[in-house]
Amino acid sequence: MRTNLFKSLLLGLALSLIGCASSTPGALNLSQDYYDYIQPTFTQYLEVTREWLAENRAYISQEHEKELEMNMPFELFPEHETNKAVLLVHGLGDSPYSFSDIAPSLQQQGFYVQTLLLPGHGSKPSDLMMPTYSDWQVIADHYANLLKQDYDEVWLGGFSTGGNLVTIHAIEKQNINGLLLFSPSFQSKTPYLEKLAPLASLFFDGYTTQEDNFARYNSAPLNGAIAYTASAEKLRELLEDTRVEVPTLIVLSEADSIIDPNAVHHYYQHQFTHPSNQLLWYGESNLEQGAVTASSMKINALRISTASHMSSLFASTNTYYGQSATYRMCMNSMDSDAVAYCKQGGEVWWSAWGYEEEGKVHARLTWNPYYPALEKAMRDVTRAQ
Template identity: 45%
Template sequence: MLSRLGLLLATLVFLTSCAMPPDSPHFQPSDSLPPYDQDSFDHYVRDTRAWIAENRVFLSDDHNLEIELNTPFELRPDKPAKRGILFVHGLGASPWYFSDIATAMADDGWLVRSILLPGHGTRPADLMLPDSEDWEKAVAHHANLLAAEVDELWLGGFSTGSNLVTSHALKDEYIAGLLLFSPGFYPDNDYLFLAPIISRLWNWVDIDDEDNIVTYQSLPTRGAALYYRSVSTVQKNLKAARFDKPVLITMSQHDSVLDPDATLDAFQTRFPNQQSRFVWYGEPPQDLDDPRVTVLASNLPHRRISTFSHMNVLFAPENFYYGEKGSHIIFENGQDGIALPDDTENLWFGAWGQIAAEKYHARLTWNPYFLELLDNIREVTGDS
């Protein structure tokens, strides 16, 4: 009886956060998803671009830019590549999230591809269309396509994408290593396990203004359920096996959606390769005794940065959209009752929910240590 009562209470807590969508195309799904199993990456890119152009609910007058930033892409080095990496973005995000890292790796001689997970790139309601097999099969198909072109294949992922590529790598002996940015292995949410149940009863977890051309702001319960399934799968796989090849993991101590300590513990127990590295942004963890872990301070007052966010590690300070002088600032950052300053030069930056007296914190969306991150990648992949 107590366990049933607890489940009921948890369900009620979850439902209080749900919302009714306005009458807008953003919250009405497309008729279908595009295929992702084409026999060539070029064919896949063309088909996906056409589908985005036809189904996207545009947020600006620059439709070409919005299509470009949400379309899968490939970067080839000047010389034939022996090494390739496939990048997989996170929930609600886009292939463009890897553009800064992809450019640097292509310059280093890698063949780089970044795919679009089904349900992304158009409107939040399209996350109601895929199932977990669509995501898993898309990753597997494009890993196999890229493997046919290179001698050595790596996988990279952000957040949910990290869950997908890690689960694949634990089953595919061909994968040579992993680059994982804020991997979503361990969510800091006690009610996530309810998402698959709630998705059958209620359509939306969160409704927000759609003003970001590379990231959905709203989330259907179906999307939350898909993330939960990726969590359940990767946790099961990590319990059953270790990944003995090199891996880079980055994590903010102040990540607002994940459990950083659990992620660090998983690195130390499930990723034993001595070439692996864990980059921790924040204060040094207690009792840390692993030379593979690098600690970088995330409180940088001289740059008006208080903490690192879930997303900022991927982006160079020079990024045109999310960079230090970028065109898009995420002002809505969980700070009710704090006035937005008149001058954006007085903004501070941090993780979601960062609050400090007399400081307005927008989301930190760029990485002050981006060049160091590229060095970390080269060290782990053997390019240094």
């Protein structure tokens, strides 16, 4: 009985961190089971990544090229020559497609943009049993440092776990002009379970389910949660003694089912000190103050009940996750009838994972009704020097 309860609790942590075993010893890029993602140029990195993904992805449809493109790291060049660049790092279980709207927005604002594919991602969920936190930090540090060699102004952006990695780099390596953090995972909703993840890996490997999303994993290997935990613990330790003094934009959902938005807000208030900082808060709490802008997510006209962990990233026009897109994240609760109704094309409302309201079926909100305001906030913060 106790064992089943213990496994259920850890399963909840793994699921939340993906909606978010033992690790391969040593650097994963040196392993014969993986590929060398530490390359001397970003062009070479793209080449070796495409070759490895093409051979190793477990395709879930006949649209192999589309799946490959949605998981590939990429670069975007602005219309005119520029001296500023930004590196964007996705979260646990996700892919560079997380920035399919953010990256073009920054490109239009004059940035050269690069995105990364974190080790263990883009191919198949079982590959998340290989990397450690160190593998993720090494790749983020490496390509950030390469950008610093070629551009006078370098910004870092991160979603969820990626927000941890780029903030750690900003603190440890410095020489960064600013940060753009989307639902950064400084602390999960269940920090007490974070510490149990390594022990739980002795008993089971995580959660496995059918994969139907081209752009991210549905399954949740527990080793990914362990690597996330290491990043969060390191960042919290660094923030105890360090203030982040570069311009920073943080974007949070009050109803986030994965991270603790109040904890992130607390760090923002006390450890992020630049006068041009902004925090965008999607929710109902009255946080409208100075550098915090709150926007209600109870929008009946759009059938929106709450924001979600991922919804800030995507414009309503996004072809895969947008308002009129055909893909729905129907597994938004443990209610099998609601999931079936959603998959059959029934009219749904939109929310964070796990939100329920009598008389309504909810799917995951995967787009941002305030995306133009987010673009403006990115422009305002990145102009602050």
